[in-house]
Amino acid sequence: MDGLGGLGGPDAPDAETSAFGFYGTWREYLPIALTNLLLIVVTLGIYRFWAKARERRYLWARTRFIDERLEWTGTGMELFVGGVLVILLFVIPYFVATQVGQAMMMRGETAIGLALFVLPLLAIFYLMGVARFRAIRYRLSRTNWRGIRGGSDDPGFRYGWSYMWKTVAGYAAFGLGVPWAMVSLWNQRWRAMSFGPMRFTCSADFSPLMKRYLLFYFSPFLAILAVVAFVFAAAFGLQVDGEFDPQNPPIGLMAAVGIAFLLFYLVLGFVWLAYYAKFFRIVVGEMTLGDLSFEFDAKTWDWIRLGLGDVALLVLTLGLGFVFLGYRHWKFFIAHMQAYGEVDVDGLTQSTTRRARHGEGLLDAFDMGAI
Amino acid sequence: MENGQLRAFWYDGVTARRHVGTAFWHGDDLRLEGDDGETMHVPLADLVFVERGVLDGSYSRKVDDGFRLVFTDPVPEALAARLPRGARFGKWIDGLGLPRAAALFAGISAALVALVLTAPNWLGPRIPPAWESRIGDAMVGDLQDVSCRTPSSDAALARLVKQLDPDNPPTNVSIANIDMVNAVALPGGQVLVFDGLIQESSDPDELAGVIGHEIGHVRERHVMQALLRQFGLSILLGGVNSDIGSTLFGLTATSYSREAEREADVFSRAQMERSNISPASTADFFAELAKQGEGGPGWASWIASHPMPQEREDAFRKAVVPGKAYRPSLSRADYAAIRDACAKDPDVEPFDIF
Numbered sequence: 001m002d003g004l005g006g007l008g009g010p011d012a013p014d015a016e017t018s019a020f021g022f023y024g025t026w027r028e029y030l031p032i033a034l035t036n037l038l039l040i041v042v043t044l045g046i047y048r049f050w051a052k053a054r055e056r057r058y059l060w061a062r063t064r065f066i067d068e069r070l071e072w073t074g075t076g077m078e079l080f081v082g083g084v085l086v087i088l089l090f091v092i093p094y095f096v097a098t099q100v101g102q103a104m105m106m107r108g109e110t111a112i113g114l115a116l117f118v119l120p121l122l123a124i125f126y127l128m129g130v131a132r133f134r135a136i137r138y139r140l141s142r143t144n145w146r147g148i149r150g151g152s153d154d155p156g157f158r159y160g161w162s163y164m165w166k167t168v169a170g171y172a173a174f175g176l177g178v179p180w181a182m183v184s185l186w187n188q189r190w191r192a193m194s195f196g197p198m199r200f201t202c203s204a205d206f207s208p209l210m211k212r213y214l215l216f217y218f219s220p221f222l223a224i225l226a227v228v229a230f231v232f233a234a235a236f237g238l239q240v241d242g243e244f245d246p247q248n249p250p251i252g253l254m255a256a257v258g259i260a261f262l263l264f265y266l267v268l269g270f271v272w273l274a275y276y277a278k279f280f281r282i283v284v285g286e287m288t289l290g291d292l293s294f295e296f297d298a299k300t301w302d303w304i305r306l307g308l309g310d311v312a313l314l315v316l317t318l319g320l321g322f323v324f325l326g327y328r329h330w331k332f333f334i335a336h337m338q339a340y341g342e343v344d345v346d347g348l349t350q351s352t353t354r355r356a357r358h359g360e361g362l363l364d365a366f367d368m369g370a371i
Numbered sequence: 372m373e374n375g376q377l378r379a380f381w382y383d384g385v386t387a388r389r390h391v392g393t394a395f396w397h398g399d400d401l402r403l404e405g406d407d408g409e410t411m412h413v414p415l416a417d418l419v420f421v422e423r424g425v426l427d428g429s430y431s432r433k434v435d436d437g438f439r440l441v442f443t444d445p446v447p448e449a450l451a452a453r454l455p456r457g458a459r460f461g462k463w464i465d466g467l468g469l470p471r472a473a474a475l476f477a478g479i480s481a482a483l484v485a486l487v488l489t490a491p492n493w494l495g496p497r498i499p500p501a502w503e504s505r506i507g508d509a510m511v512g513d514l515q516d517v518s519c520r521t522p523s524s525d526a527a528l529a530r531l532v533k534q535l536d537p538d539n540p541p542t543n544v545s546i547a548n549i550d551m552v553n554a555v556a557l558p559g560g561q562v563l564v565f566d567g568l569i570q571e572s573s574d575p576d577e578l579a580g581v582i583g584h585e586i587g588h589v590r591e592r593h594v595m596q597a598l599l600r601q602f603g604l605s606i607l608l609g610g611v612n613s614d615i616g617s618t619l620f621g622l623t624a625t626s627y628s629r630e631a632e633r634e635a636d637v638f639s640r641a642q643m644e645r646s647n648i649s650p651a652s653t654a655d656f657f658a659e660l661a662k663q664g665e666g667g668p669g670w671a672s673w674i675a676s677h678p679m680p681q682e683r684e685d686a687f688r689k690a691v692v693p694g695k696a697y698r699p700s701l702s703r704a705d706y707a708a709i710r711d712a713c714a715k716d717p718d719v720e721p722f723d724i725f
Contacts, residue, residue: 035469039460042476044483050461068389071421073435076461146389147382147437196387348387350437 019339022331024062026324032058033323040323049083050076051323056142059330065145066343073149074142090127094120129163130156133189140193141355146345150195151353162188175217179209179279186283195289196348204286212275219271223264230260273307274300284337290348291341298336306332373398377444383411384437394442396450403440413440420457430454495596500560503595507559516720518545519566524712527705531575534646534700535583535639542586546712548719554581556588558598566713572656575701578709580639580653580687587638593631600628636683640690649697654687 036051053076060072101116133156140150163185170181183206190202234253277300284296310328313321379394381403392405396415403411418430421439429441446454459465464472524546532541544562552567562585564578572578588594627635643650701709713719 035460038473039464039476042473042480044480047461047476054460071429071431071439073421073431144437144439146387147384147439148387149437343387345387345389350385355435 018337019066020334020337021064022062022334023064024059024327024331026327028062029058029324029327033327037320037323046080047076049079052076052079052326055323055326059327060143063330063334065339068146071144072142073144074138090123094123125167126160126164128160129167129185130160132163133159133192136189136193140195141351141353145195146348147350148196148348149351149355150193151351151355152193153353154192156192159189159192176213179206179213179275182206182279183209183283190287194351194353196351198290198348200287200289202283202287204283208282209275209279212278216268216271216275219268223267227260227264231257269307270300270304273303277303288341290343292343293340295338295340296336297338298332302332302336373449375447375450377442377446377450379403379440379442379444381411381440382437383409384439394440399453401440413438415453418455420455491596491599495594495599496592498592498595504559506598507557507561514545514547514561514563516718517548518563519548519713519716519719520545521708521712521715523705523708524715527701527708530705531579531582531701531709532586534648535579535642536586536590537642537645538590542589544582544586546709548713548716548721554585556585556594558594560589562586562589569710569712574652574656575699575706575709576643576648576650576652577656579643579648579700580650580656583639583642584635586642587635588627588631590638591631591634593627593635596631597627632683636686640687643700644690644692646700647695647697648700649695650687650690654684654691657684657687 032054036047036054039047040051053072053074056072056074060070063070097116097120101113103113104110104116105113107113133152133154137152137154137156140152143149166181166185170177170179183204187202187204190200193200234256277298280298281296284294287294306328310325313324313328374395374397376393376395378392380389380391382389390403390405390407390409390411392403392407392409395402395404399415401413401415401418403413405411413432417432417434418440419433419435421429421431429439431440432438460469460472467475528544528546529541532544536542542560542562544564546569547563547565549565550567551565552571554562554564554568556562562582564582564585568581569578639653640650642648643653
């Protein structure tokens with residue numbers, strides 16, 4: 001049995017090195033990103049499926065787990081087929097349903113018309129959960145480590161229902177059940193996943209999250225109070241100063257109000273990231289795989305820097321820098337992931353889960369992240 | 372037959388144990404002999420190149436079961452020639468080479484985009500008239516209740532339209548019991564003249580100019596082009612709105628391209644010349660509108676939907692042939708019948724566009 005570091009592979013780490021390592025550089029990735037961008041533009045976006053496959057092949061090949069690199073075995077064609085399936089099986093029927101529903105309502109058949117509007121929305125809600133589950137399943141099944149891959153035997157349809165009712169329940173409790181819903185759903189979907197012969201386990205508890213969540217929950221009210229107080233003070237200051245001349249509006253005051261609004265959303269975003277950072281730390285920290293346990297050590301400030309960096313990249317490149325976001329996010333993820341424990345290479349046999357044939361069409365359609 | 376051997380390691384895709392050993396290659400075959408005694412047989416044709424970061428590249432099998440092979444010694448030329456090369460961008464693009472493929476795709480995309488952007492212009496006239504009528508019906512429906520008709524106004528209108536529309540059957544022109552100063556061409560080949568415009572006119576020749584212009588839009592298939600431009604392809608599926616009032620209002624605000632406006636004017640002038648109607652009245656009418664432009668109450672809507680540069684008034688003025696024997700487009704009796712249509716029609720319903 002080999003422990004971590006004793007496996008003797010090409011990248012064998014010493015005792016201090018983390019179990020995860022990322023060896024990519026932005027200079028090396030730049031040609032890939034730029035050719036991806038070029039081809040995406042000249043194909044009006046169709047190439048993005050192949051671009052994503054190229055990106056993942058590079059990123060996985062530059063990622064080390066213990067002593068061996070990961071490999072991405074997915075193809076652009078798979079993602080493309082997944083996308084086309086979503087259009088045929090979902091987008092077109094959705095479009096038809098809403099048009100017919102509109103016609104029905106115009107004809108006075110309000111009940112049927114309304115149903116034709118509402119049902120697709122409910123279907124989307126359900127499919128969001130299914131999409132997230134299947135995307136994780138797909139990514140695990142296309143990730144090889146030492147020739148072994150992951151996956152799930154569960155097609156994800158039951159998870160879709162859980163996603164619906166838990167999300168509704170979380171929000172129905174005046175929004176206070178959201179941490180419970182998030183953690184419970186994370187546990188549920190990862191417990192259905194496996195790598196090789198071993199199932200993931202996850203038993204995270206949401207209670208440590210409530211403090212930060214309540215901070216986020218109440219921050220809008222506090223912020224609005226602050227804004228109102230500020231506006232009053234400014235108005236009062238104007239009164240004392242003298243007339244308010246409508247021909248010369250107080251630009252300073254208006255600018256200050258504008259900046260206050262921006263800051264409001266920015267600060268709200270930071271408070272949310274504070275909650276989310278802890279959420280991610282907790283859920284990953286409670287996951288195990290066989291004898292391995294995991295840890296994610298990014299702090300709130302790390303997440304904020306990631307977010308601000310993304311915004312700066314997009315703004316400075318007028319949006320074209322989006323091709324680099326995948327690289328940034330993966331690097332962030334690997335840099336902060338840790339694993340502890342032991343791996344039995346003879347016990348790590350090939351996964352027996354079905355290797356699904358299509359990509360993350362649904363996920364792409366709903367534009368969600370998988371993890 | 373070429374052969375050789377080199378050190379390698381591989382994973383068999385059954386367990387995560389690494390097998391280190393020697394790869395013996397003979398012709399098109401590989402025999403992997405591990406130092407631990409296990410052997411594997413892999414035909415070279417089965418291999419697929421996989422990109423990898425540390426060493427020169429690893430190979431998997433087409434059957435994609437997790438098998439991975441990495442050579443740790445330098446690969447001899449003869450073997451390298453038989454090993455598969457990986458795809459860089461994708462099969463098609465690698466085949467053409469990136470610059471040529473990019474240029475080809477760019478050309479196709481540009482053509483597609485141009486096609487879509489100009490779709491209103493080339494698609495509009497090709498919509499079958501029957502389809503357009505259905506769209507018109509769906510948008511506006513039955514106009515019977517709001518059209519003003521008396522036997523004498525119907526006859527007068529028919530006489531006027533015959534002078535303005537060369538085709539048979541002529542365009543259906545009705546008077547709408549709406550107190551706005553406007554006229555609108557409906558999808559499906561109908562023209563509605565609002566009573567407000569009739570009341571504001573002082574001369575049947577002015578009506579001839581306006582109605583001729585709207586008939587021009589119908590005959591040149593501008594209506595469909597304008598609708599496609601404004602509402603997009605969704606209009607083909609049966610319209611935007613079922614409320615007759617707002618739809619009519621929307622149609623009056625439909626913006627035709629300058630080219631369409633010019634074509635409709637040309638049509639109108641041509642018809643008026645054919646029927647010996649003087650364009651002078653219409654030129655005066657436009658001049659009056661231009662003068663009232665900035666704040667005239669009733670005319671504002673006509674102006675908003677029919678831009679009035681000086682050139683339109685000038686074009687009609689220039690079309691007046693000096694010395695030509697013009698005659699009025701309608702007799703006094705006919706003109707009066709049209710003006711009285713809404714007042715005298717017993718069946719017409721009052722209509723408020725808002």
